[in-house]
Amino acid sequence: MNIIELILLSVSLAMDCFSVSVASGCSGCGIRWKLFLKMAFFFGLFQALMPVIGWAAAYGFADLIIDFDHWVAFAMLGFLGVKMIIEGLKDDESKQFDATRLSVMLSLSVATSIDALAVGISFAFTGYNSLQSLLQPVAAIGLASFVLSLAGSIVGSCARRLLKFRMEIVGGIVLIGIGSKILLEHLGVI
Numbered sequence: 180m181n182i183i184e185l186i187l188l189s190v191s192l193a194m195d196c197f198s199v200s201v202a203s204g205c206s207g208c209g210i211r212w213k214l215f216l217k218m219a220f221f222f223g224l225f226q227a228l229m230p231v232i233g234w235a236a237a238y239g240f241a242d243l244i245i246d247f248d249h250w251v252a253f254a255m256l257g258f259l260g261v262k263m264i265i266e267g268l269k270d271d272e273s274k275q276f277d278a279t280r281l282s283v284m285l286s287l288s289v290a291t292s293i294d295a296l297a298v299g300i301s302f303a304f305t306g307y308n309s310l311q312s313l314l315q316p317v318a319a320i321g322l323a324s325f326v327l328s329l330a331g332s333i334v335g336s337c338a339r340r341l342l343k344f345r346m347e348i349v350g351g352i353v354l355i356g357i358g359s360k361i362l363l364e365h366l367g368v369i
Contacts, residue, residue: 180305184186185316189323195291195357196324197331199256202263202353203287204335213277215263215332218287224329225270226295227321231313234297248366255290256358261285270292295320295359 180188200218298320307313363369 180316185319186323188298188316189319190293192226192292192320193222193323195328196226197293197327198289198353198357199291200328200331201338202351204209204324204332205338208219210333211338215329216264218284218332219328221284221288221323222291223321223325226324227317228321229295230299230302230317231310233296234302234307234313235299237300237303249293249362252290252293253362256354256361259286259290259353259359260354260356263354263358264348265351267348268351277344290358297361311348319323 200215200222201216204215302313302316307316360369
């Protein structure tokens, strides 16, 4: 894989992280660097680990993963999206959706990295024969996901302040849209 292909692959995989980070940034209040860096770290980490897991799994049970990975991503993002919409419809005192919770961050990280798992499976069949050969693509994927996630959180936070309406609803719709897109792509509809 040449450098251009690696950059395109890394940015493509990071776009879901960017979108989810925008949605999460919209549901918060102001720029919170600690939270944004934590989320970016988890997104980058999972995006970097999933290709390794997919690569390792390709030798044993690749067919099993490919059959349902899109359903897992759809269910997780759909569930979190519906939860965000419900919270967006509540008045401020009764809201419970919290993108800062570790369980929510981990769920979002796994859901957005399912495609990276599939990429890792493809690595096993395209000449990546050792963990050492995976270092460059895995580092590029993780870095792109970290940077775009951080940028997305900032964009979402700024959009919330500028637009002055319940961005949780928009964020929930975005999460459901991303999950639906993943599902429809894997089903061959789009």
